[in-house]
Amino acid sequence: MGEIVDTLRKLAKATLKECTKQEQYEENLYLYYAMVKNAASGNIIRQATEMGVTCIQFILTEHTVVKSVNLDRAKLQAIKAAGQCGRTSVPEILPPINFCDLPDFQDRSFILRDETGQGKPPNEVLKNKN
Secondary structure (H helix, E strand, O other), X not given: OEEEEEEEOOEEEEEEOOOOOOOOOOOOOEEEEEOOOHXXXXXXXXXXXXXXXXXXXXXXXXXXXXXXXXXXXXXXXHHHHHHXXXXXXXXXXXXXXXXHHOOOOOOOOOOOOOOOOOOOOHHHHOOOOO
């Protein structure tokens, strides 16, 4: 619980009076997904936040129709979802990157979802990529 002690234009200074909920340790859990239309994206952000995702990264693919995302709106959706489920942290929302520019996954395990079932294995897709 806090108290606003000073306001200056759109900024507010607050002090913490009482801690009502302890912060919980969260394992890093990243969600990488190809951008979709706003309504579907909002649902993905909400559900990912509720499931404990710590970082959301938008991906541009060869067949992605949506080419831009409102990051401020996505952050607000994550904040709202965190509040609704009682989560004390909000996932980091990262700007879109190209699929081929994904970070090196050698130190991480990941799951790749292909709704058609016709996708190539990740090691084949990322072969010879720096």
